[in-house]
Structure formats: structure tokens, C-alpha cells
Amino acid sequence: MTRFIFVTGGVVSSLGKGLASASLAALLQARGYSVRLRKLDPYLNVDPGTMSPLQHGEVFVTDDGAETDLDLGHYERFTGTPSTRTDNVTTGKIYQTVIERERRGDYLGATVQVIPHVTDAIKEFARAGLENEDFVICEIGGTVGDIESLPFLEAIRQMGNELTPDRALFVHVTLLPYISAAGELKTKPTQHSVKELLGLGIRPDILLCRSDIEITQAERRKIALFCNVNPENVIPALNVDTIYAVPQAYHAEGLDVQVLKHFRLEHEAEPDLGRWEKIVNTIRAPEGEVKIAVVGKYTAVADAYKSLAEALTHGGIANGVKVKMEWMEAEVFEEPDAVHNLEGVHGILVPGGFGERGSEGKIKSVSFARERRVPFFGICFGMQMAVIESARSLAGIEGAGSTEFGPCDEPVVGLMTEWVKGNQRETRDSEADLGGTMRLGSYDCAIAPGSQLAQIYGRNHIVERHRHRYEVNVNYRDRLEQAGLRFAGMSPDGRLPEMVELPGHPWFIGVQFHPELKSKPFDPHPLFASFIKAAIEQSRLV
Ligand code: GLN
Numbered sequence: 001m002t003r004f005i006f007v008t009g010g011v012v013s014s015l016g017k018g019l020a021s022a023s024l025a026a027l028l029q030a031r032g033y034s035v036r037l038r039k040l041d042p043y044l045n046v047d048p049g050t051m052s053p054l055q056h057g058e059v060f061v062t063d064d065g066a067e068t069d070l071d072l073g074h075y076e077r078f079t080g081t082p083s084t085r086t087d088n089v090t091t092g093k094i095y096q097t098v099i100e101r102e103r104r105g106d107y108l109g110a111t112v113q114v115i116p117h118v119t120d121a122i123k124e125f126a127r128a129g130l131e132n133e134d135f136v137i138c139e140i141g142g143t144v145g146d147i148e149s150l151p152f153l154e155a156i157r158q159m160g161n162e163l164t165p166d167r168a169l170f171v172h173v174t175l176l177p178y179i180s181a182a183g184e185l186k187t188k189p190t191q192h193s194v195k196e197l198l199g200l201g202i203r204p205d206i207l208l209c210r211s212d213i214e215i216t217q218a219e220r221r222k223i224a225l226f227c228n229v230n231p232e233n234v235i236p237a238l239n240v241d242t243i244y245a246v247p248q249a250y251h252a253e254g255l256d257v258q259v260l261k262h263f264r265l266e267h268e269a270e271p272d273l274g275r276w277e278k279i280v281n282t283i284r285a286p287e288g289e290v291k292i293a294v295v296g297k298y299t300a301v302a303d304a305y306k307s308l309a310e311a312l313t314h315g316g317i318a319n320g321v322k323v324k325m326e327w328m329e330a331e332v333f334e335e336p337d338a339v340h341n342l343e344g345v346h347g348i349l350v351p352g353g354f355g356e357r358g359s360e361g362k363i364k365s366v367s368f369a370r371e372r373r374v375p376f377f378g379i380c381f382g383m384q385m386a387v388i389e390s391a392r393s394l395a396g397i398e399g400a401g402s403t404e405f406g407p408c409d410e411p412v413v414g415l416m417t418e419w420v421k422g423n424q425r426e427t428r429d430s431e432a433d434l435g436g437t438m439r440l441g442s443y444d445c446a447i448a449p450g451s452q453l454a455q456i457y458g459r460n461h462i463v464e465r466h467r468h469r470y471e472v473n474v475n476y477r478d479r480l481e482q483a484g485l486r487f488a489g490m491s492p493d494g495r496l497p498e499m500v501e502l503p504g505h506p507w508f509i510g511v512q513f514h515p516e517l518k519s520k521p522f523d524p525h526p527l528f529a530s531f532i533k534a535a536i537e538q539s540r541l542v
Pocket of ligand 1: 351352353354379380381382404467471
């Protein structure tokens with residue numbers, strides 16, 4: 001029997017609903033239950049793929065090639081369960097489905113309306129593709145009170161009604177601001193937010209109260225009284241020093257027990273949180289620190305490289321060290337002598353990116369890493385820039401560039417016009433739409449036996465997640481290999497370069513895919529573990 005837990009947010013955005021949902025899932029999993037997490041986003045984009053990371057944070061890519069909200073990254077990191085394209089839906093996608101049905105005539109002459117047609121489509125999505133999981137946690141994006149989220153709230157209200165209370169639970173994540181002049185936590189915004197929910201016909205069962213300071217019993221009772229919930233179900237959610245401590249913190253406050261009590265499930269036994277304790281202990285007592293420079297374009301927004309930051313942290317966990325990330329705007333390196341900013345870092349990473357701005361700065365940082373023998377990791381766009389750098393500096397191809405920035409004499413990186421997906425051939429031309437048309441999702445890669453990469457992975461065949469439109473031009477392979485850059489990973493048909501390495505350099509690797517998307521705190525990605533290990537060695541040299 002599948003039970004649904006609906007997570008809404010109140011008062012302000014950025015309360016960490018995604019982490020709360022992921023942590024609750026981890027707690028249920030630690031008690032032996034199977035859990036699926038889903039995100040319902042109220043914006044009108046069909047998916048976040050066309051949104052700038054500066055607007056909405058990183059775009060997370062699933063194995064089956066969906067471009068999704070970054071919360072799905074938290075879901076995977078906390079549960080280890082790969083998400084699929086059915087786990088994230090937006091208003092845009094819902095309306096696209098409804099309008100397609102209308103055009104086909106599926107509604108048989110009915111007037112198409114938000115209720116029931118749009119809400120039905122939302123409910124269909126929430127139930128689609130389930131495999132008899134014990135729990136499905138559906139997080140509703142946005143904040144209660146937004147116009148955009150109304151159809152989603154109406155849909156989950158209906159679901160709650162149809163499922164009956166023993167199969168549905170509503171969690172509302174809210175904020176208790178601390179007003180220093182009064183010296184107290186304020187419950188009024190929470191009361192208003194719950195009132196708004198009640199007005200929409202949703203009675204929250206559990207309030208997860210974010211707060212900077214301890215919430216007293218008296219305050220819990222007051223919230224319970226005004227918001228019509230059981231005092232035991234007013235759960236304090238205080239800030240913690242690492243996100244991986246959230247499951248333990250919520251358990252200590254009784255979240256999982258209250259959820260199980262609601263569903264009348266056994267709750268006496270303790271969950272097995274050993275995995276989380278180990279991770280948190282390692283993070284809290286590191287044996288040293290390494291400094292990694294991330295040279296990118298969206299470095300001003302913390303969420304723009306969410307999975308990358310987490311994967312670097314996981315690399316630190318694998319080696320028992322703290323990873324200090326220095327976010328650097330690539331454009332800075334286009335100024336003369338700016339590379340001195342990279343002095344003293346123990347590793348340089350150029351992440352994924354789009355467009356010409358900052359590309360020459362990224363290339364300069366690659367030169368620095370190569371010449372100064374600092375561990376270098378290029379991911380997707382970062383690999384493309386590394387190959388252009390090698391082409392110019394090692395192979396003497398002066399005009400080397402990428403057609404992403406316009407026509408180019410030496411297109412060392414060019415538009416991918418054709419590739420194989422399963423048994424099918426995918427084709428694109430320069431006029432194609434931008435949304436959902438990249439080479440997306442999991443693809444195989446064959447690793448050259450005997451390469452450094454084969455050693456790092458410990459095997460010769462891997463599957464990694466992709467999101468790119470351009471590729472390293474295989475026609476330059478021979479010239480680049482002669483110049484010393486090894487094409488250590490290729491698509492199985494040998495046409496798409498997937499990984500490069502520079503023999504003789506302590507650690508210089510570029511990958512066309514996004515390994516950060518698959519790293520887990522309890523299972524750090526081998527490339528990140530190895531990169532941080534190399535950075536530790538570098539830290540002993542400088
Ligand atoms: N802009 C590059 C491309 O489309 C790289 C994409 C990326 O880094 N995700 O190929």
C-alpha cells in the first residue's frame with residue numbers, strides 16, 4: 001500500500017523543503033521502507049533546462065535524460081535512489097499535456113478548466129509510474145499564498161480526500177523568525193500561513209518549524225493551539241552545521257516517529273542511522289583541508305553548482321579532509337596577471353557552462369594548472385576548454401576554438417549533429433529548439449585499458465550522465481594525442497570523445513559528462529575521491 005506525504009512551504013521561500021523531504025525519506029528508508037520523492041514545481045517553464053542557473057540554481061539531469069529541479073539532486077544524494085523523468089513536473093508541463101489533449105479532442109467537447117482538468121493531470125502525475133513504494137513524498141515548490149501554486153494545492157487537497165487520512169499526510173515547513181528587540185521567536189507568520197492552507201481545505205498534520213534558536217515547549221504548545229495540530233507534531237527544525245546532519249536532527253525531534261504514528265505503523269524500534277553518523281563524524285573531524293578553486297560563470301549563486309559542491313565535499317569525506325571551495329569568476333582571469341589568484345590552491349576545477357563569456361579566462365586557468373602541475377578537473381564545458389587549451393598550447397593549433405561561440409577556423413569543439421541513443425540515431429541541426437534537445441542523460445563510455453582513468457574507475461566501461469550540445473571534434477584526435485593529450489574515454493562507437501587525460505601531469509582530467517550528479521555522501525564518486533586525493537598530495541608540496 002502506497003502512502004503519500006505532501007510537503008508544502010510557508011512564510012518565505014528557501015526554507016529547505018527539498019532537504020527536509022530528502023531527510024524524511026532517508027529516515028523512512030533507515031527503517032526499511034521504500035520511498036519515492038517527487039517535486040511539483042509551479043513555474044511555467046516546461047522544465048528548468050532553459051532557465052539560467054542564476055535564476056533557479058543548477059539543472060539536475062536524471063538517467064533517463066530529464067532536466068529537472070535541483071531538489072532531485074538532494075533526493076538522490078539522501079536516498080541513493082535514482083530519480084526519473086516522472087519525478088519532476090511543472091505547471092508548464094501540466095498545461096502542455098492538457099492542451100495537447102484538448103487539441104486531440106480527448107475532452108469530448110467539455111470546457112477545459114483548471115478544476116478538474118488541470119488538477120486531474122497533476123494527480124495523474126503524482127501517481128504515475130509507481131512501483132508499490134511504501135511512501136511517496138511529493139514536495140510542492142513555491143510558498144503557500146503564491147498564485148502559481150493554487151492548482152497544485154487543490155490537487156493535493158483532493159488527493160488527501162480520496163486517499164483518506166491513513167494514506168495521506170500533510171507536512172508544512174514554516175519559519176519562526178527571531179525578533180531580537182522582543183527577544184523571542186514569533187509564531188504569527190506560521191499562524192497566517194497555516195490559516196491560508198486551511199482556507200484552501202488542507203489541514204497540515206505536521207509543522208516542521210525552521211528556526212535559528214531553540215523552540216521552547218511553551219512556543220510549541222502555542223503553535224499547536226493556534227494551528228490546530230497536536231503539540232507533538234510541531235517539530236523544531238533548527239539549523240545544523242552540515243546538511244548531512246539533518247536526518248539525525250529530525251529524528252532527534254521525533255519527525256519519523258510522528259509520521260509513523262500518523263499512519264499507524266510500528267515506531268518503537270530505532271532506525272539504523274549508522275551511515276549518517278559516519279558521514280557526519282567524518283565531516284566534523286577532518287584530518288586537514290584542501291583548497292579547490294572552481295573557475296566558473298555562475299559563482300555568485302550558491303545553488304548554481306549545487307551537485308558539484310556536494311560531490312567535492314564527498315571527495316573530502318572519502319579522504320577524511322575538509323574541502324574548502326574558492327568560487328572564482330572566470331572573467332577575472334582575462335585580466336593580465338590575474339592567474340596569481342590561483343597561487344596556493346591545491347586543485348583547479350572548471351565546471352560545466354554555456355556561452356562565450358568567461359571562456360578565455362577558463363582557458364587561462366587550465367594553462368596555469370597544466371604548467372604548474374596543479375591537479376586539474378574539467379567537467380563538460382571544462383573539458384572542452386581544456387582540450388582547446390591543449391590544442392593551442394601543445395599541438396600548436398592557434399585558432400582552436402568552439403563553434404558554440406560562432407564560426408571558427410579550427411573547430412576543435414563543434415556542434416554535435418548525430419549520436420546513438422539505445423538503438424536509435426538522434427540528429428540535430430543548428431536551427432533546433434534549445435529546450436530538451438541536448439544529449440541528455442545516461443550514456444556509455446569505454447575507457448582505454450591501462451589509462452589513469454581506468455585505474456581511477458577500476459573498470460573499463462562506465463555509464464555517466466550527460467548534458468551537452470557540443471563535443472570535442474574527433475577529427476582532431478590524432479593531432480592532440482601526438483601532442484600528448486590522451487583520449488582515454490570514448491563513446492562505444494568511438495565517435496564521441498568522453499574523457500581526456502594528460503600523461504606525465506599528476507592529475508589532469510577532463511570529462512564530457514557530469515560525474516557530480518551521481519556522487520553520494522555514502523558513495524563518493526571515484527573521480528572526486530581521486531581528485532581530492534591528488535589535491536592532498538599537492539598540499540604537501542606547496
Ligand atoms: N556548452 C557546452 C555544450 O553544450 C557544455 C555544456 C555543459 O557544460 N553542460 O556542449
